[in-house]
Amino acid sequence: MPSFLIGIDLGGTNLRCALVDENQKIIARYETDTRAEQGPDAIVERLATGVEDVLRQKVVDRNDVLVIGLAAPGPLDGRNGIVLKAPNMPGWENYPVAEKLRAKTGLRVFLENDANAAGWGEYVAGAGRGCENMVLMTLGTGVGGAIIINGQMLHGPDWTAGEIGHVVVVDGGRVCGCGGKGCLEAYASATATVRRFTEARKQGWQTSLNKEIVTCADIFDTAKGGDNLAKHIVAETGRYLGLMAANMANLLNSERCIFSGGMIKGGDLLFDAIRKACAEHAFPAPGKRLEILPAQLGSDAGLIGAAGCALVALGCKSI
Ligand SMILES: [Zn+2]
Structure with a gap:
């Protein structure tokens, strides 16, 4: 065999x-x-x-x-x-x-x-082990998603289910790479987080992060050092992600919402913001049950x- x-x-x-x-x-x-x-x-x-x-x-x-x-x-x-x-x-x-x-x-x-x-890797061997309903969001240049329901991957008839990054969080909002407006990806990806930061800085917000080309890791590091603008931007990213985690839980009764990608190095600073927003928006029963976790397996x-x-x-x- x-x-x-x-x-x-x-x-x-x-x-x-x-x-x-x-x-x-x-x-x-x-x-x-x-x-x-x-x-x-x-x-x-x-x-x-x-x-x-x-x-x-x-x-x-x-x-x-x-x-x-x-x-x-x-x-x-x-x-x-x-x-x-x-x-x-x-x-x-x-x-x-x-x-x-x-x-x-x-x-x-x-x-x-x-x-x-x-998502399936985390489900069988990582942070999703042992649950039946799970959502994964990958945070990078874009926001990818995977939905596992009753232990099965949700593909949909056109194999397009789980495009969580293109769920709209702001009606008529920022333009997304998909051509739509207001998608989660246009607000909460690493790229979008950097864009929101540089826009705010250009508008005159004070920050200790002055280098011209900024990465998402720079923003997290600066936020950990107490910088107000960086903290605000990270909290905002967390709020959008937490809102989506709550929406998913309300829709699917997902037991775990797992986040993967380089941005999870943001640690408690990011995850506290995600959990706070999720607790505000999740329907009480699933809200109590839902765990927000970082992925365990990396790439x-x-x-x-x-x-x-x-x-x-x-x-x-x-x-
Ligand atoms: Zn989109």
């Missing part, structure tokens, strides 16, 4: 492969630059090289691998293994990546949205989750 899975996390900058064992543990890794400008066929070649590499590291035969799970940025058609469009990767339009990678590796390949894969969540989602797609509970 095959006893290994392969998880792949394909991003615009890096691609990573992992050999995953039956206990959802990563036992071998491979990482390289995506070099997106070379187009999808060249990237599939590099993915296949990564698969060979992790197998070689542990002297595992490909017959001992049940399936490959591939996490990629959306929008995508997971049922048919097709990336519909990848904003930061030229040439990825209606690209049948699962079939292409199967042809190169001889292994079955299932495609999953990267935020969903991260491994996407690898473990991609492998796990492929296992589920095959109809298996375990290897």
Whole structure:
């Protein structure tokens, strides 16, 4: 019986492969630059090289691998293994990546949205273990989301469920990358947090953070040092996220709302603001039950989750 899975996390900058064992543990890794400008066929070649590499590291035969799970940025058609469009990767339009990678590796390949894969990874091996209803929000350039209900990933008929970043929090508000206005992503992503900070500074707010190019980490560090503007901006980001966590809990009775991505290094400063806003807006019963937690697995969540989602797609509970 095959006893290994392969998880792949394909991003615009890096691609990573992992050999995953039956206990959802990563036992071998491979990482390289995506070099997106070379187009999808060249990237599939590099993915296949990564698969060979992790197998070689542990002297595992490909017959001992049940399936490959591939996490990629959306929008995508997971049922048919097709990336519909990848904003930061030229040439990825209606690209049948699962079939292409199967042809190169001889292994079955299932495609999953990267935020969903991260959510599933936390659900099976991280901060979501043991619950049935869980929401994950990934905080980075954008805000990604995953919704797990009754122990199952919510995909929806068009595979677009869980786009929490594009739920509107301000009617007619800031313009979002999706073309809409007022989306959560336009207020509470790392990029949006930096933008709100630099706008306020330009308007004359006093702050000790004076360097021209500011990162989200700078804002959190400055806030921890007591700077009023930085504290205000972090609290505002937390308020939007907490509001959304409450909305999700009211809608889904989610037991846990987990936040992942570099911004969670903001620690208590961010999480206290999220919890406060969530407590204000959550319907009392789920509000009492809902836990707001940082993710535990970091970037491994996407690898473990991609492998796990492929296992589920095959109809298996375990290897
Ligand atoms: Zn949007």
